[in-house]
Amino acid sequence: YFVDFSPTKPSVYSNLERSPRCMLVLSTRHNGGDPTMYEKYWQQVGDKTTIVIPGWQSLSYFSDVSNLCWFLEPEFAKEVVRLHKVVGNAITENRHIVVGTGSTQLFQAALYALSAQDASEPISVVSAAPYYSSYPSITDCLKSGLFKWAGDAQRFDKDGPYIELVTSPNNPDGFVRQSVVNRSGGILVHDLAYYWPQYTSISFPADHDLMLFTVSKSTGHAGMRIGWALVKDTEVAKKMTKFIELNTIGVSKDSQLRAAKVLKVVSDSCEPSSSEIECFFAFNHQQMDMRWKQLRVAVKESGLFSVPDFPPQFCTFLGRAFEPQPAFAWLKCEEDINDCEGFLRDKKILTRSGKHFGFSPKYVRISILDRDEIFNLFIHRLSKIIS
Ligand code: PMP
Structure with missing residues (x-):
């Protein structure tokens, strides 16, 4: 069973919990990293980003003929x-x-x-x-x-x-x-x-x-x-x-x-004056922080995998130091597992092999930007794979 990523079919996700045979697709074939995690923030923001474009607008090819990039709005x-x-x-x-x-x-x-x-x-x-x-x-x-x-x-x-x-x-x-x-x-x-x-x-x-x-x-x-x-x-x-x-x-x-x-x-x-909605970056930084913490616990529990460690660095925007929390986990299969993608496929987790990135098949890339249901299920399945 392959999970259809079509956002018009959200019902497929609720079937996942019930069917352990369902494959979890955490890296799509084209380039991966579908950023659906962000839906949660934008749903909370509601209508603030809604725009209305009347039928008479956007007819011309041109946006600004005085600009070198003449189609730039x-x-x-x-x-x-x-x-x-x-x-x-x-x-x-x-x-x-x-x-x-x-x-x-x-x-x-x-x-x-x-x-x-x-x-x-x-x-x-x-x-x-x-x-x-x-x-x-x-x-x-x-x-x-x-x-x-x-x-x-x-x-x-x-x-x-x-x-x-x-x-x-x-x-x-x-x-x-x-x-x-x-x-x-x-x-x-x-x-x-x-x-x-x-x-x-x-x-x-x-x-x-x-x-x-x-x-x-x-x-x-x-x-x-x-x-x-x-x-x-x-x-x-x-x-x-x-x-x-x-x-x-x-x-x-x-x-x-x-x-x-x-x-x-x-x-x-x-902006410091904004009180209506939470800062986009602060909110999603927090989401990524939680996800990386969960991932590191699951990786440790399994004993079969490792993810990179990153040194903390000071961030001028958030005003404090933190460790990078990338959009992808670059997961390494330890011990004698040489085909990490194949190994995880057997455990019903579809990932993208390191060989596509000019690297070793002992590594796979896994997207951290999926919806909560998929991410949580991934963590659940990963932590169940015990050495
Ligand atoms: N560069 C990098 C490093 C990426 O990871 C991606 C998306 N996966 C892109 C470019 C492509 O981005 P876009 O959707 O804007 O074409």
Whole structure:
């Protein structure tokens, strides 16, 4: 039995408790980490994020012809800048904002913009293993003549230019990262999808040349398909905009307007003057804290697994130190279990093997962002697997 993740069929979850034969899917095949945990907060907020879009609105392709990124809704851009100010996780001054259909589209736009059109061979694209499993498949899906996946950045020794993807905190293992290749001719893309205070301490405002963010992991609205890039170089921002023009002639205005409203409510909720609703990040930080505590107890009880330990770091946003509590658990099967995914599948828990992340199959990635019922059932099943 496979659990259908369709949110239109919530009844499937109530059957789970009754049927131990049901598989628990904690990492979906496309890229995993469906952020349904956040429904709880947004349900409490109720109508505050509701917007009404009349039929005569959003007809034009254009949002702001005076902006380099001509399909960027000014209201969305304003709320992006405000949110980064409120959280203190990225510098927005002297940067272009490029909006994308999720940060997945912006990643592709960045590869297009950063590779030379007249190079004799494709530029190498690398990331330190374990890396986000979609990077290789997205990079190579069209067999581009401009760029080519070249694997683990730690083993990369080819001369010449390269693009290094730095994911911090990292998907799948949650560690804070810096570039590892450190050679001239390298161009860095910082994927900061998880650099938000519910997951990790905000230690400084990130100040890199090209930074990617997404509502999927910040507010939990993965289905809205909105991401944004903060880009220092004007030519790079222009080429990214061109890619999106060629790819989808812009980005849904309806989604941008909805994202603007959601970001506004998040920022409002965390202003010191807000008393109406709890700060979005404080609430979800607490949820993640509880889940990681439960996970660590279950891991200890079983004696068969381990998860990484992280040093605490001071967070400028929450004003105290805490240990990272990543969106994924990078679970290692100890002892002589070499196929951790297969082992857990036998115990009716579906996960994603470490081999998809350029790493050992002794590891699996498990999403921590599921709904309470699924997460609790997962903890229950994990703690029952005794050494
Ligand atoms: N980057 C990383 C590191 C991710 O984990 C994800 C989502 N799993 C993405 C990018 C894609 O985000 P989006 O939904 O905005 O395309």
